[in-house]
Amino acid sequence: xxxxxxxxxxxADDAGTRAAQAAEAGSRLEALVGVVPTLRAMSAGxxxxxxxxxxxxxxxxxxxxxxxxxxxxxxxxxxxxxxFIGAIRSDRMAVxxxx
Amino acid sequence: xxxxxxxxxxxADDAGTRAAQAAEAGSRLEALVGVVPTLRAMSAGxxxxxxxxxxxxxxxxxxxxxxxxxxxxxxxxxxxxxxFIGAIRSDRMAVxxxx
Numbered sequence: 001x002x003x004x005x006x007x008x009x010x011x012a013d014d015a016g017t018r019a020a021q022a023a024e025a026g027s028r029l030e031a032l033v034g035v036v037p038t039l040r041a042m043s044a045g046x047x048x049x050x051x052x053x054x055x056x057x058x059x060x061x062x063x064x065x066x067x068x069x070x071x072x073x074x075x076x077x078x079x080x081x082x083x084f085i086g087a088i089r090s091d092r093m094a095v096x097x098x099x
Numbered sequence: 100x101x102x103x104x105x106x107x108x109x110x111a112d113d114a115g116t117r118a119a120q121a122a123e124a125g126s127r128l129e130a131l132v133g134v135v136p137t138l139r140a141m142s143a144g145x146x147x148x149x150x151x152x153x154x155x156x157x158x159x160x161x162x163x164x165x166x167x168x169x170x171x172x173x174x175x176x177x178x179x180x181x182x183f184i185g186a187i188r189s190d191r192m193a194v195x196x197x198x
Contacts, residue, residue, distance in 0.1 A: 005157045007194050049195040058104045058194035095106050095157035096148040
């Protein structure tokens with residue numbers, strides 16, 4: 001199984017704006033379960049603890065294999081959420097674990 | 100529940116060295132389950148897919164609450180792994196989700 005971990009810094013100067021945008025993005029990402037057939041599980045949302053070095057938004061998504069992740073990346077419902085995040089983010093990182 | 104997501108870039112120039120160090124760190128992190136009482140679940144390891152922008156190492160750790168995360172942070176077994184990672188990393192980010 002592939003565990004796809006992604007995190008974002010958001011561009012807005014105001015912390016409240018970033019938190020609201022991250023919560024919106026998290027809700028949209030979790031709504032992809034049942035819509036993107038290869039997506040087995042998703043937890044996503046705004047950073048909830050005010051700790052030094054924490055970024056604004058993260059997702060943890062599980063797929064049976066790398067082909068399932070590829071299918072998710074190009075699914076129209078995911079592309080719509082990715083475009084929303086792409087418009088508000090200032091930085092992105094990802095790690096894909098084999099679990 | 101708190102889902103604690105952390106990722107690292109490692110400092111070594113050589114990709115094979117970074118992958119071996121990340122695998123070692125992942126094994127040490129997963130071995131904390133059953134040792135740190137407040138740690139409910141841990142998946143950790145080296146990045147497994149060669150995708151642009153991917154970092155080297157990540158962990159996803161679950162706790163009942165923020166107090167459980169705090170207890171993990173100062174547990175000697177975690178501090179030992181954190182010191183190992185601290186000596187090989189060049190960058191770190193974290194996001195804590197309320198799930």
